[in-house]
Structure formats: C-alpha cells, structure tokens
Amino acid sequence: xxxxxxxxxxxxxxxxxxxxxxxxxxxxxxxxxxxxxxxxxxxxxxxxxxxxxxxxxxxxxxxxxxxxxxxxxxxxxxxxxxxxxxxxxxxxxxxxxxxxxxxxxxxxxxxxxxxxxxxxxxxxxxxxxxxxxxxxxxxxxxxxxxxxxxxxxxxxxxxxxxxxxxxxxxxxxxxxxxxxxxxxxxxxxxxxxxxxxxxxxxxxxxxxxxxxxxxxxxxxxxxxxxxxxxxxxxxxxxxxxxxxxxxxxxxxxxxxxxxxxxxxxxxxxx
Amino acid sequence: xxxxxxxxxxxxxxxxxxxxxxxxxxxxxxxxxxxxxxxxxxxxxxxxxxxxxxxxxxxxxxxxxxxxxxxxxxxxxxxxxxxxxxxxxxxxxxxxxxxxxxxxxxxxxxxxxxxxxxxxxxxxxxxxxxxxxxxxxxxxxxxxxxxxxxxxxxxxxxxxxxx
Numbered sequence: 001x002x003x004x005x006x007x008x009x010x011x012x013x014x015x016x017x018x019x020x021x022x023x024x025x026x027x028x029x030x031x032x033x034x035x036x037x038x039x040x041x042x043x044x045x046x047x048x049x050x051x052x053x054x055x056x057x058x059x060x061x062x063x064x065x066x067x068x069x070x071x072x073x074x075x076x077x078x079x080x081x082x083x084x085x086x087x088x089x090x091x092x093x094x095x096x097x098x099x100x101x102x103x104x105x106x107x108x109x110x111x112x113x114x115x116x117x118x119x120x121x122x123x124x125x126x127x128x129x130x131x132x133x134x135x136x137x138x139x140x141x142x143x144x145x146x147x148x149x150x151x152x153x154x155x156x157x158x159x160x161x162x163x164x165x166x167x168x169x170x171x172x173x174x175x176x177x178x179x180x181x182x183x184x185x186x187x188x189x190x191x192x193x194x195x196x197x198x199x200x201x202x203x204x205x206x207x208x209x210x211x212x213x214x215x216x217x218x219x220x221x222x223x224x225x226x227x228x229x230x231x232x233x234x235x236x237x238x239x240x241x242x243x244x245x246x247x248x249x250x251x252x253x254x255x256x257x258x259x260x261x262x263x264x265x266x267x268x269x270x
Numbered sequence: 271x272x273x274x275x276x277x278x279x280x281x282x283x284x285x286x287x288x289x290x291x292x293x294x295x296x297x298x299x300x301x302x303x304x305x306x307x308x309x310x311x312x313x314x315x316x317x318x319x320x321x322x323x324x325x326x327x328x329x330x331x332x333x334x335x336x337x338x339x340x341x342x343x344x345x346x347x348x349x350x351x352x353x354x355x356x357x358x359x360x361x362x363x364x365x366x367x368x369x370x371x372x373x374x375x376x377x378x379x380x381x382x383x384x385x386x387x388x389x390x391x392x393x394x395x396x397x398x399x400x401x402x403x404x405x406x407x408x409x410x411x412x413x414x415x416x417x418x419x420x421x422x423x424x425x426x427x428x429x430x431x432x433x
Contacts, residue, residue: 004426012395015376019292022303030281030314037315 280321284314287334290396291317294335296373297380297392298342309342316341332402335393379425387421394418 025033271279284291288310295301295309320337324330380388386407393403404414 004422004429007429008391008395008422008425011376011379015296015373016289016293018373019289019296022292022306024288024292024307024310025314027281027285030284031277033311033314034277034280034318037318 276321277318280318283330283334284317287331290331290334291338293396294338294392295342297377297388298339299346300377309345312345313338313341328405329402332398332406335396335398336406339389379429382428383421383424387417387424390414390418391421391425 291313292306292310295306295313299305299309301309317334317337324333380391383391389407390403393406398406400411400414400418403418404411407414409417
C-alpha cells in the first residue's frame, strides 16, 4: 500500500510542479476582474423585479391555459352532440348557459334531445315543482309534488310528441324508473300522475341518492340514516338504475341514453 | 467593511489558495493552458459570488475546493451544448497537446474512477484530513478510510497492470 501511496504522491508532486509554471492573474488583475463582474451582477432591486415578472408571467400563462381548457370543454360538448345526432358540428348550436340571476331551484327543466332541424329528434320542456321529492320517503314525495301540477300536458311537449325517438326514450326511462323504484322498495308517486311520460324524465332527476344526505346537513346524521350506503349498494346490483341515474343539480350536464337501432339520445339539463 | 476592502480581503484569500484552484481546474477539465486560465477566472468569480455565504463551518480550503469543483463541472456541462467550429477544434487539439505528461497521466488515472472516488482521491492527494473529506463527500470517517484504500488498490492495478 505504501508503494502506491508513494507513486501517487510522486505523480501528484510532478503535477503540482507543472501547475506552478502556469501564469496566473496578479492581484491587480483579480481586483479588476471582480470590479467588472460586480458591475454586471444584478442589483437586489433588479432581482426582485425579475422575480415579480416571472410570477406575473406564470399567472398569465395559467390564465391562458385555463381559458383554452374551458373553450375546449365547450367545443367538445358540441362535438359530442353532433356525433350523437349524426349532424355536422356547425349545425349544432352551443347550449345556452343557465341564467344565474334566477335561484338554483328553478321550476323548469329543459330536456334537449337534439335540434329541431333534424326530423328524428325533438326538443321538449318538462315542468316540475320544487322541492324535489326525496328518495325513500313516499310521504314527503306525495306532499311535495301536487299531482294536479303535473296533470296538464305541457305545450311544447304536446307539439313535439310525434317524435317517436323521444317517446321510446321516455318509455325506456319509465321502465328503468320502475325498476329503480322496485329496487328501492318505495312507493313511487309516478303511477299517480296522469302525465306519466313527462314525469319519467323528471324521475331520472329525482332519483338522487344525495338528496337526503344534503338535507341531513352532517355526515354523522347521514351515516345514522344509512341512506348512502344502502342506495349505492342497491344501485350496484341493478345496472339499469345506474345508467338512468342523473346527479342532483345537474344543470348544464348531459346524459346519453341508448334508444335502439344504433341511436343515442342526448339529454341535456338546463 | 466597504466593497473595496472586502474585495482586497477576498483577493488575498484567492492568492493563498490559487494553486489549489488551478489544480482542481486542471483535474476536473481537459482544458489546455488558455482554457485553464479561463476556467480559473470563472472559478474566482464563482467564489466571489459565493463568498458572502461562507460561514466558516468548514476550513476555507475545503470550501474553495467544493465551490471550484462545482463551478468547473457546471461550466463543462454548459460548454458541451455549444457547437464548436472546425477551426477552433484544431486549436483545442493543439492546446491539449501542450499539456504536460504528469498532468495527463494523473488525469487519465483519475478519469477511470467514479465521481465520488475522484473527489476523495483528489482531496486526499491535496492533503485534506479524512474528517474534511468525509464532510465534503457526505460520508462517515470509517467509510472514507475504507473507500480510499480500495481506490488506491484500484489505481495501483490500473497504473501497473503487469504487477
């Protein structure tokens, strides 16, 4: 080991001697170098300004990216409707935004199947009463929606009902809603209403597992009631219920329903 | 203390450790004599910028070694991205051939080591204590002693392959 130590030290010594021969800057030259570098170095104020500029640029970039993402989201929704209705994308009008001035519990839900330009699609309006009946409580449902309020046929619905595609959709929704009611084991008020078809679409809105959970105002109370757990367990057993279930307050949302013969119906909620 | 006084103090420190800075520049780069001077100046500037952050926790030579080594490696990494024209490439080859035999021999031996092994070996050759080497490379004293023995064995095998 000493041999290698000696060899390495000897080699390093020779290397050191060679380095001694290299001319290095004098003290004056070093001072000049430092002074020239000091003048080039950014001042603290300049550094701070640079930091603020970088922060502002990051925020601007985030804003641009966010806007782009939002715009893309809108256009993709339009594309979805166009694809579902076999129409050119330009023919599909962008959905109207909900009027925020109105209270969220609006008395009107609009279900858009497609645009009126396409004969096999229709546009209809479903009027409902507030508050929505809660799942699993038949008594409150009965009192919440007076049957006479739904008894009158809606004007727009009457005008456009010849469309068979929507009728099929509503029939399918009715069947699934019945299944859901059976699964839930509750007395559903739909059978009592004369305007059953209109209620079917509404029923898909009504069946919201979180209604009672929201009303409970606390997770603890909700857990005591056991609604969420039981309902989701039941939904798992019946896939049809899952497909027709529409989330609560689904304003601006949409749902596709298969109506047969390779056609899908796009239902949008305002 | 005024800026000029601080500069004078710093220049004195640099003059005391100028050979150490130059050796680190030579061992961690393959620059010729001109390139070596440029690297030396870069190292001095980097040391000047880092000087206010020196708190005296370690020996001044250890701090100078660490900052210089980091600056040189950083500079080499930046220069790798540059496109070198053919004329200057010829100049670089000519400058490289001017470097002396001992430097080349030591450099070629150290080049075969891993980065941390090279750091430990250079510091040991430069006469740093095992404690200082351990604190510089972030290892324990015993581990450094063991590693150094192995590195020496490795170098011995590389430099005298027939023995």
